[in-house]
Amino acid sequence: MITSILFLLILSILIALAFQIVNILKIQDVYRKTGGKIENEDDLLLTKGVINFSMEAAMVYIVFAIVFVVLLFVLSQGKYIMDAIKALFLFGIITLPIGFIGKNFEKKIKEMNVITESEEIRKRYKDYLEQWGKAQFRIREES
Numbered sequence: 001m002i003t004s005i006l007f008l009l010i011l012s013i014l015i016a017l018a019f020q021i022v023n024i025l026k027i028q029d030v031y032r033k034t035g036g037k038i039e040n041e042d043d044l045l046l047t048k049g050v051i052n053f054s055m056e057a058a059m060v061y062i063v064f065a066i067v068f069v070v071l072l073f074v075l076s077q078g079k080y081i082m083d084a085i086k087a088l089f090l091f092g093i094i095t096l097p098i099g100f101i102g103k104n105f106e107k108k109i110k111e112m113n114v115i116t117e118s119e120e121i122r123k124r125y126k127d128y129l130e131q132w133g134k135a136q137f138r139i140r141e142e143s
Contacts, residue, residue, distance in 0.1 A: 009087040016095045020102045037113040
């Protein structure tokens with residue numbers, strides 16, 4: 001049973017790491033393509049895409065974390081509850097720095113320069129950033 005808990009812990013850490021790596025690579029790609037600035041609609045759409053991916057990945061990750069916790073306690077069968085708690089603690093300790101690293105990359109998108117005459121693009125970018133901070137699956141466009 002302890003090997004099952006250990007396997008689940010390692011698998012969960014690897015999945016969390018994979019989520020973060022993919023998100024970081026997408027952020028870097030958008031930053032490289034835009035040169036760190038939003039000058040037109042194409043730049044804004046690239047930025048929106050990476051924000052949407054980040055939001056979607058965060059929601060999927062939350063669901064995954066809940067499944068991890070449930071599976072962990074089911075596997076412990078009450079007999080190995082302390083091992084399950086230790087695994088949960090290790091998961092948190094190991095994935096916390098991974099999350100901080102991801103947040104540092106997200107800052108690149110949040111601090112992009114908006115170099116355009118279009119007030120509409122400025123407004124939408126600001127709106128995207130505000131929505132990014134909320135618990136939702138994707139950016140919603142104003143109608």
